[in-house]
Amino acid sequence: MPSSVFRGSLRFVFAIAFAGASACVNQALVTADETTQWLQLIEQSKSELDPNRLPSQEQTEADVVAAMNAADAFFQRVTNPTNHDAWMRFLDFGPLQSAIEGDESVAKRGNAAVELSQRLSGPEEGLELSRLVALRESLDRYLAALRYGNPERGLAVIERQLETLAGILSSEENANEQTESTPRTLADLSGEEVAQIESIVETLAAANQASDLVSRITGRYSSPNLRAFVDGRVISDAITRPVNNPERVNDCLLGTRIIGDARVVGNVTGSLLPSEGNIRLLIRLDGQFSTSTKGYNGPVTLRSSGFGQVYAARQLAITEKRVFAGEPIATASLSTQINQINHPLKLVRKIASKKAAEMKPQAEAISRRKLQDRVLEGFRQQTDEEASRTFPDLDAKMRPWLRRLDLPAPTRTIGSTTDAVHVRATMRRPFGLSAPGEGPSLSMVRTATSSGTYPGGYSAAIQVHESILNNTVMKLLAGETFTPEKLRDLTSSFGIPSDKDASAETDVTDDEPTESFEVDFSGFRPVYFEARDQTLRIGLRGDRFAQGDRELDRRLEVSAVYRPAITEDGRMILIRDEDIDLKFPGGRRLTLSQTAIKANIEEGFDKLFPMTLLHREWTLPSTLQLPTLAGRSAKVIGIDAQDGWLTLVVR
Numbered sequence: 001m002p003s004s005v006f007r008g009s010l011r012f013v014f015a016i017a018f019a020g021a022s023a024c025v026n027q028a029l030v031t032a033d034e035t036t037q038w039l040q041l042i043e044q045s046k047s048e049l050d051p052n053r054l055p056s057q058e059q060t061e062a063d064v065v066a067a068m069n070a071a072d073a074f075f076q077r078v079t080n081p082t083n084h085d086a087w088m089r090f091l092d093f094g095p096l097q098s099a100i101e102g103d104e105s106v107a108k109r110g111n112a113a114v115e116l117s118q119r120l121s122g123p124e125e126g127l128e129l130s131r132l133v134a135l136r137e138s139l140d141r142y143l144a145a146l147r148y149g150n151p152e153r154g155l156a157v158i159e160r161q162l163e164t165l166a167g168i169l170s171s172e173e174n175a176n177e178q179t180e181s182t183p184r185t186l187a188d189l190s191g192e193e194v195a196q197i198e199s200i201v202e203t204l205a206a207a208n209q210a211s212d213l214v215s216r217i218t219g220r221y222s223s224p225n226l227r228a229f230v231d232g233r234v235i236s237d238a239i240t241r242p243v244n245n246p247e248r249v250n251d252c253l254l255g256t257r258i259i260g261d262a263r264v265v266g267n268v269t270g271s272l273l274p275s276e277g278n279i280r281l282l283i284r285l286d287g288q289f290s291t292s293t294k295g296y297n298g299p300v301t302l303r304s305s306g307f308g309q310v311y312a313a314r315q316l317a318i319t320e321k322r323v324f325a326g327e328p329i330a331t332a333s334l335s336t337q338i339n340q341i342n343h344p345l346k347l348v349r350k351i352a353s354k355k356a357a358e359m360k361p362q363a364e365a366i367s368r369r370k371l372q373d374r375v376l377e378g379f380r381q382q383t384d385e386e387a388s389r390t391f392p393d394l395d396a397k398m399r400p401w402l403r404r405l406d407l408p409a410p411t412r413t414i415g416s417t418t419d420a421v422h423v424r425a426t427m428r429r430p431f432g433l434s435a436p437g438e439g440p441s442l443s444m445v446r447t448a449t450s451s452g453t454y455p456g457g458y459s460a461a462i463q464v465h466e467s468i469l470n471n472t473v474m475k476l477l478a479g480e481t482f483t484p485e486k487l488r489d490l491t492s493s494f495g496i497p498s499d500k501d502a503s504a505e506t507d508v509t510d511d512e513p514t515e516s517f518e519v520d521f522s523g524f525r526p527v528y529f530e531a532r533d534q535t536l537r538i539g540l541r542g543d544r545f546a547q548g549d550r551e552l553d554r555r556l557e558v559s560a561v562y563r564p565a566i567t568e569d570g571r572m573i574l575i576r577d578e579d580i581d582l583k584f585p586g587g588r589r590l591t592l593s594q595t596a597i598k599a600n601i602e603e604g605f606d607k608l609f610p611m612t613l614l615h616r617e618w619t620l621p622s623t624l625q626l627p628t629l630a631g632r633s634a635k636v637i638g639i640d641a642q643d644g645w646l647t648l649v650v651r
Contacts, residue, residue, distance in 0.1 A: 035169050035183035038216065042166045045210035046159055051151035053208040060142040061100060064113070067135040068093045074131040087126075091119060110146045113139055121405070121475060128403035136406060144206040158209050161200045168193050186220075186436045191466050191530040191644060194221075198433045198470060199524065205431040214431065221433035224424035225465035226410075229442065232272045232419045234459050235281075239270030243285065249293055251370075253363055256302070260293030264310060264375075276415040279318040285379060286311055289334065289371060300352045301342040308334035310371065312379040316387065320394070320414065325387035330376035334368040336360065405475055428471045439463040439645045447638035447649060448570045459634060459651045466644040469528055477526040483518050484604060517547035517604050522555065531641035536562040536574060538609065539581075545601055552597045557583045560609035564639040567615075571635045574613040580606055614639070614648070 071091070075084040096112040098104075117139045120132055148154030169184055189197075201217050204210045245264045252258065266287020273280040291306040314328035338356055341349045395409050402409055410427045428434045442461055450457065521527075522541035530537040539559030545552040559581045562574035582602055584590065590598065617633045638649030 033183075034220075035185060038169055038213070039166055039183060041210075041213045041216060042162050042169075045204075045213050046162055049155045049158060049209055051155060054148045054151055054154055055141055055145035055206070055208060057142075057145040057149050060138065060145040063138045064096070064135075064142045065100060067131075067138040068097065071131045071135050074129075091116070106146050106149055110143060113143055113146070117143070118479065123401065123404060123476065125400075128400040133403055133406070140206070148207055154207065155209075158204065158207055161203050162210065165197060165200050168196060187643065191528065191532070192525070194433065194466070194644075195470055195525050195528070198431075201433070202429075202431045218431060218433065221436050221467070222426070222428075223435040223437050224411075224413075224426045225434040225467045225471070226425040226427060227439055227463040228423055229458075229461040230421045231458055231460065232417075232421070235272060235421065236270055239268065239283065241268045242266075243268055243287055249291060253295075253366060254359055256295045256297040258293050258295050260291060262289065262291045262293075264289050266310070272416045272418055272421065273315070274417050275317070277319075277413065278324075279414055279416045279421050281316045281318065281416075282313060283316060283383060284311070284313040285375070289332065291336075297352075299343060300348065302338055302352070302356065303340040303342075304336055304338045306334055306336040306367070308332060308368070308371070310375050312375050314379065314383050316383070320391065320412070322390045323387045325383055328376060328380050328383065330372050330379060332368050332372040332375060334364055334371060336364055336367070405472070407472065427468060429475075432467070432471045434467045434471065435465040435644070439465070440640060440642055440647060442647070442649070445638045445640040445647050445649055446564075448566045448572050449637070457651070458637065458649045461638070461647060461649045463645050463647045465646075466528070466530055470525070473527060474525070477521045478523045479521060480526075481518055481520050483516060484608065485516075517545065517600065519546075520544040529646070531644055531646040534564060534641050536641045536646060538562070540605075545597065547597065547600050547604075550593075550597050550600070552594050552601070554588070554594075555585050556601065557581075557585060558601070558605045560605075562613055564641070570637065571615075571617075572637055572639045573615045574639065576609060576611045576613075580609060618650075 072088065072093070075087045079087070093116070096109070096116050099109040099112045117136060120127060120136045120139070126132070148157070168189070170182065186194075197217065198221075201214050204214050243264055243266045247262050249258055249260045249262050264287045266285060268283065268285050270284075271282050273282055287310045289306070289308040289310050291304075293304055293306075295302040295304065310330070310332045312328060312330040315326040317324040317326070338353070341352050341356070343349045343352065399409065407427070407429060410425045412423055412425045414421075414423045416422070426434050440463075442458075445461075447457070519540070519542040522543050524541070526541050528537075528539050528541075530539075537559050539557060541555070541557050543553075543555055545556060561577045561581070563577070564572055565575045566572055580602065582598065582605070614636045617635045619633045634650045636648055637651045638647070640647040640649075
């Protein structure tokens with residue numbers, strides 16, 4: 001049997017180990033009783049604030065100086081003088097070293113430390129080096145120590161943070177009353193409030209305070225925040241192949257030379273098995289065996305035919321690293337009949353017929369064993385080829401980027417059910433928050449043609465939680481200055497087409513391009529998306545807007561709201577509300593000059609947020625070595641936005 005029957009068809013299945021998927025159940029929620037425990041822990045933490053646990057300025061300052069010296073020595077040791085000098089110019093330790101050696105004010109030392117930390121954080125190659133990672137970590141501890149350098153004021157800040165947290169977890173209607181507040185549930189919290197909780201938790205952790213409370217909250221917000229599914233029928237269709245395998249027969253059986261043709265006709269199929277920690281797959285061959293042969297035994301020749309069934313199966317366990325193959329099995333049945341005996345003498349033909357009849361059971365048994373052995377060995381070789389495959393280390397490719405952003409490698413679990421393959425991934429900073437529970441069940445996701453997604457009704461699905469952005473790009477963007485060009489690059493990385501793309505499609509050119517502008521991203525939630533009540537809100541926060549000689553030096557927040565819609569051809573897309581939402585938090589009225597700039601801001605961001613998302617079909621490469629999938633188009637047939645989860649269903 002040719003290996004092409006199995007080659008390629010299994011590659012798709014193996015790739016699924018890295019896709020991302022999950023069996024979904026309804027999201028678990030924190031009960032009011034649990035929130036009550038949190039509020040009690042907050043009060044307990046207030047009474048246990050300990051100045052002796054605050055980070056030491058003296059010790060962290062010494063650690064920073066040692067880390068800068070170690071980085072300098074590292075580049076001197078591993079690179080040439082020219083490259084060393086280039087790195088030192090880029091890092092520019094001078095301002096911080098001077099501030100420390102001159103015993104400058106806390107503010108000056110803090111500003112120098114922040115500027116150095118910002119230079120050390122970004123996508124630039126080399127910032128993942130261990131010496132620079134260690135320097136960033138020491139700077140974070142140093143900044144925390146400077147922040148809490150005065151223990152009395154430092155603990156007062158922590159206490160206010162705890163009070164803010166208590167206010168978030170209490171009912172708003174009682175917030176300004178003297179009566180006892182009513183605990184809320186996590187379902188009541190907005191994305192903004194969860195982000196505030198995360199910021200408070202990170203502050204408490206940096207100050208070495210309220211460790212029990214920090215542990216309780218981070219433990220509760222620790223569920224996977226990225227999930228994907230591949231429907232089992234997609235896998236089955238990718239593996240299923242017809243078998244039509246002819247071969248020549250040249251054998252000796254009980255003293256008779258057998259020559260002729262044999263053929264196996266059937267199908268190779270694959271089916272998923274329940275498993276956790278790996279993807280378990282059963283590959284099987286079901287076929288019919290037929291022969292047309294001529295036997296030679298001395299002067300006698302016999303023409304015969306045979307028919308039978310063949311079966312072979314093997315389990316494969318697919319992990320992220322490799323494939324483990326179980327022991328294959330094979331069975332065969334065979335029934336033969338002599339169609340003609342040739343010899344000039346009738347008596348000889350009669351004797352040969354009798355002899356053949358006597359030997360038939362033994363001959364069939366031998367032939368059946370040989371057939372079974374051939375099927376087993378062929379099946380073993382073909383599946384061994386796939387089992388010997390190893391997969392690229394995805395973490396190795398991601399690790400430099402993660403280290404540059406001080407992000408730990410995401411944790412993943414893979415598995416399978418009889419209906420689907422799933423992978424769950426959690427992306428979070430050391431004291432960051434991920435999802436509070438499971439995503440919504442796919443069976444509840446409305447599609448263009450039904451009220452729910454069921455096995456066989458979709459090809460793949462992905463679920464993304466709001467916390468993904470908080471735990472990935474926030475540190476990269478916070479405090480940075482971006483132009484529309486950089487912003488378009490960012491949105492394109494999320495699969496959002498730019499206005500230039502839209503213009504290219506319609507052959508529309510802008511004779512008077514909009515004047516470029518720049519925005520200083522805020523330190524808190526510079527970019528966010530919120531998936532609530534079947535709407536998706538994508539927003540940006542800035543502290544300064546400038547265009548030409550005009551500048552607006554105040555906070556602004558701009559967002560666009562998208563809603564699911566069904567197209568005439570049965571797809572689902574996201575359509576933007578006509579107007580973007582531009583706000584200036586703080587309550588101060590805009591001046592006349594600022595009001596004039598507002599129109600420019602609205603125009604610039606109106607172009608940044610396209611009117612439609614997910615409207616393009618995705619086409620798989622025609623060169624894909626999977627005939628059932630090559631060149632096929634996939635379209636979004638289901639969109640769900642609720643409880644912080646965005647779910648996309650594709651077919």
